[in-house]
Amino acid sequence: xxxxTKFSGRDAGPTARVAGxxxxxxxxxxxxxxxxxxxxxxxxxxxxxxxxxxxxxALRAVLTxxxxxxxxxxxxxxxxxxxxxxxxxxxxxxxxxxPHVHSSRSAAGQSQGDGAGDPTAPDDGQGESTSGxxxxxxxxxxxxxxxxxxxxxxxxxxIREAEVIARRLGAALRDRRSRRRKAAxxxxxxxxxxxxxxxxxxxxxxxxxxxKSRPDRPQKIxxxxxxxxxxxxxxxxxxxxVAGLIRADDAADAYLFxxxxxxxxxxxxxxxxxxxxxxxxxxxxxxxxxSKIGGSLLRFSKxxxxxxxxxxxxxxxxxxxxxxxxxxxxxEALSLLRKxxxxxxxxxxxxxxxxxxxxxxxxxxxxPYLTLFRPANTLADLASLEPEMMRL
Amino acid sequence: MTCAELQTAMADKxxxxxxxxxxxxxxxxxxxxxLLIEGAAGVGKTEIARxxxxxxxxxLIRLQCYEGLDASQAIYEWNYQKQLLAxxxxxxxxxxxxxxxxxxxxxxLLERPLLAAIRQDKAPVLLVDEIDRADEExxxxxxxxxxxxxxxxxxxxxxxxxxRPVVILTANGTRDLSDALRRRCLYVNVGYPDRxxxxxxxxxxxxxxxxxxxxxxxxFVQSLRKETLEKTPGIAETLDFTAALMGLGINDLxxxxxxxxxxxxxxxxxxxxRFNITTxxxxxxxxxxx
Numbered sequence: 001x002x003x004x005t006k007f008s009g010r011d012a013g014p015t016a017r018v019a020g021x022x023x024x025x026x027x028x029x030x031x032x033x034x035x036x037x038x039x040x041x042x043x044x045x046x047x048x049x050x051x052x053x054x055x056x057x058a059l060r061a062v063l064t065x066x067x068x069x070x071x072x073x074x075x076x077x078x079x080x081x082x083x084x085x086x087x088x089x090x091x092x093x094x095x096x097x098x099p100h101v102h103s104s105r106s107a108a109g110q111s112q113g114d115g116a117g118d119p120t121a122p123d124d125g126q127g128e129s130t131s132g133x134x135x136x137x138x139x140x141x142x143x144x145x146x147x148x149x150x151x152x153x154x155x156x157x158x159i160r161e162a163e164v165i166a167r168r169l170g171a172a173l174r175d176r177r178s179r180r181r182k183a184a185x186x187x188x189x190x191x192x193x194x195x196x197x198x199x200x201x202x203x204x205x206x207x208x209x210x211x212k213s214r215p216d217r218p219q220k221i222x223x224x225x226x227x228x229x230x231x232x233x234x235x236x237x238x239x240x241x242v243a244g245l246i247r248a249d250d251a252a253d254a255y256l257f258x259x260x261x262x263x264x265x266x267x268x269x270x271x272x273x274x275x276x277x278x279x280x281x282x283x284x285x286x287x288x289x290x291s292k293i294g295g296s297l298l299r300f301s302k303x304x305x306x307x308x309x310x311x312x313x314x315x316x317x318x319x320x321x322x323x324x325x326x327x328x329x330x331x332e333a334l335s336l337l338r339k340x341x342x343x344x345x346x347x348x349x350x351x352x353x354x355x356x357x358x359x360x361x362x363x364x365x366x367x368p369y370l371t372l373f374r375p376a377n378t379l380a381d382l383a384s385l386e387p388e389m390m391r392l
Numbered sequence: 393m394t395c396a397e398l399q400t401a402m403a404d405k406x407x408x409x410x411x412x413x414x415x416x417x418x419x420x421x422x423x424x425x426x427l428l429i430e431g432a433a434g435v436g437k438t439e440i441a442r443x444x445x446x447x448x449x450x451x452l453i454r455l456q457c458y459e460g461l462d463a464s465q466a467i468y469e470w471n472y473q474k475q476l477l478a479x480x481x482x483x484x485x486x487x488x489x490x491x492x493x494x495x496x497x498x499x500x501l502l503e504r505p506l507l508a509a510i511r512q513d514k515a516p517v518l519l520v521d522e523i524d525r526a527d528e529e530x531x532x533x534x535x536x537x538x539x540x541x542x543x544x545x546x547x548x549x550x551x552x553x554x555x556r557p558v559v560i561l562t563a564n565g566t567r568d569l570s571d572a573l574r575r576r577c578l579y580v581n582v583g584y585p586d587r588x589x590x591x592x593x594x595x596x597x598x599x600x601x602x603x604x605x606x607x608x609x610x611x612f613v614q615s616l617r618k619e620t621l622e623k624t625p626g627i628a629e630t631l632d633f634t635a636a637l638m639g640l641g642i643n644d645l646x647x648x649x650x651x652x653x654x655x656x657x658x659x660x661x662x663x664x665x666r667f668n669i670t671t672x673x674x675x676x677x678x679x680x681x682x
Contacts, residue, residue: 031571039423046422047395054395057415065574067430070581179460192472200492204479311459 004052005083014049015041024080025063028072032063052082154239156273158379162244165383166221170249172390173314174216187211219312220251222342224300226319227284228258228291234349234377235287238318241382243268243276253308257296258289263304293319293362294329301336311341314392318376320350321363330362334369343371343392347382351375394418398447407436407443408585408593416580417444426538426559428523428574431582434626437562441519444558451516453557455505457526463533467543469502496547506534507543510553518557524569531573538576585627587614593627598634608645609634611681616659619669619677625659632658645678652678 007017022037043058056077064070183191187210194210202208223242227235242254246268254265262283270276281287297317301309309315315337323330337344346366350356352375358364367373371392376382393401398421399414409417417440420427429437445452455466475495482491494500503511509518520534537543541553561577563569585593590610594601613630625633636655637645645652653671660666 031575035575039425042423043419046419053411054415057412058419060412061416061419061427061578061580064579064581065571065577066579067581070579180462193470196470196472196475196495199476199479204476204483204491206476 158240166245167248173219181212184213187213261296293323294325297333313342323362327361327365347376349377428577434628445517515555
């Protein structure tokens with residue numbers, strides 16, 4: 001049985017302890033602030049504070065915000081209030097020097113930009129650049145280039161060209177299922193509110209009949225780009241496309257993966273395309289390595305997708321489908337994604353080859369979940385997808 | 393009212409709330425903050441609001457959310473047909489000047505749940521059901537109402553709240569809610585009940601159920617939840633199952649395998665689950681529970 005924490009005699013009282021607890025939660029990735037601390041104090045004023053179960057319940061209701069946090073709350077509560085006399089945290093509510101560093105959320109890979117730093121690669125930057133890649137099937141000895149400077153791979157001109165295509169694709173993708181009507185000149189229903197307003201000008205005679213209709217809602221594109229070894233020669237095209245997409249469309253989102261998944265949308269939004277690619281190089285470390293499509297997509301569908309993917313999203317997967325992981329993972333990931341109501345488009349650079357058949361175990365597992373499966377290995381191919389996207 | 397009293401009061405109305413849930417509801421009442429309840433389908437999220445309205449002896453106003461829900465269905469709408477008629481009538485009578493004043497008055501306003509909720513004489517319970525089905529735009533609008541408790545109607549001015557409703561929001565994860573909304577609410581996650589709680593719920597809802605059968609049913613459902621199912625049965629399903637058994641006059645789960653399998657329709661709601669849970673499995677689980 002754990003005992004209640006003994007706080008030091010110099011501690012400033014219950015208010016500081018609660019503030020300290022809120023700080024403790026924040027250090028563990030909860031999004032709580034001053035308002036929550038205040039609410040906790042007023043909640044506690046309604047409780048018998050000597051009853052720990054009651055306090056626990058009250059603080060849980062106030063300080064947690066989702067199922068995941070509610071699940072972790074008990075341990076955090078115990079470690080702060082019931083750690084048997086060991087005071088692990090300062091209760092003076094001193095500002096935590098760098099709160100998000102300890103957060104488990106960022107440790108799970110959300111902001112790898114700052115700390116993930118040097119990989120264990122011995123040949124940092126020494127890898128030969130064997131693929132100037134013209135989009136042909138070239139036999140290359142692909143080495144593990146742990147730090148490849150993507151500025152060499154993708155030029156600002158490519159990005160500008162891709163931007164135009166991405167913008168057109170974005171415009172082609174409209175959702176035609178909206179139920180909320182808006183005023184429109186060629187509508188299918190009367191806009192009664194306007195009819196009333198305007199009829200007042202004509203003495204109550206509704207002469208002009210404004211209409212309303214269902215507008216098309218834009219769809220959001222989430223691009224997930226494979227940059228593993230087998231995809232190296234297509235990386236130029238696809239990364240340029242992804243960069244262009246992010247720059248053309250404010251709502252778009254982008255990720256890349258090899259053996260793990262990285263969110264790159266923020267890095268690519270940099271106003272200077274060259275600097276954006278520089279920032280991307282830092283994030284993309286491991287570029288040209290192995291590929292774990294299933295694992296990466298599974299992670300995507302369990303984390304980011306829950307925040308960024310909804311029924312008005314098109315998930316664009318740019319990959320050749322050569323997976324070193326289990327095909328079941330890929331199938332599970334895609335079925336989870338489909339359950340969020342999105343459409344999944346898979347663009348496979350290999351599909352363009354004459355005798356291609358999706359026999360790779362991963363690709364075969366993925367097929368049932370795809371809305372569209374198309375070849376693409378040049379920017380022109382991507383541009384030619386427009387009519388099909390329009391039908392989606 | 394203390395938290396324990398609230399819990400007892402809810403139990404009297406047939407709702408067995410866990411300590412966590414009772415505390416969250418209690419705080420929502422005391423702090424005047426909305427309560428966000430998350431949990432799988434069929435664990436009694438909506439029921440909380442109904443029972444709470446009975447405990448507080450007040451009206452329950454329910455807003456069912458769906459994709460495309462907009463202001464005219466959630467907040468207010470003018471009664472256009474009535475307005476048109478009034479304009480025509482006024483024109484016949486020659487009193488055109490007054491007509492604009494008149495047609496934008498309370499008389500022509502159709503209250504929808506959100507407006508109705510803030511205009512009650514006695515603070516009602518406002519249930520915003522399945523908030524995750526509504527789209528983000530509506531969520532933003534709801535935030536505004538939950539913060540200010542007032543509605544602005546251009547033709548009429550701002551309608552302040554006469555009383556502040558007790559707001560309960562439910563969600564079951566169709567879409568992830570925004571952090572802004574989560575921050576504004578107290579939060580509680582309702583899970584499947586444990587054996588004891590489920591037994592108490594069953595006793596509260598079906599008083600004339602034989603004790604031995606109640607134990608069997610709870611044991612059966614608890615074991616069934618451990619199987620890999622697409623849709624795990626909630627409390628609502630347990631109650632349906634019980635009602636079905638009582639209706640068929642079954643006193644022991646193990647006596648008639650075929651009949652038991654037929655009643656499984658109340659617990660298993662997808663084709664795959666029906667297919668996977670065969671008569672043999674049902675019998676094995678029932679045997680353990682007995």
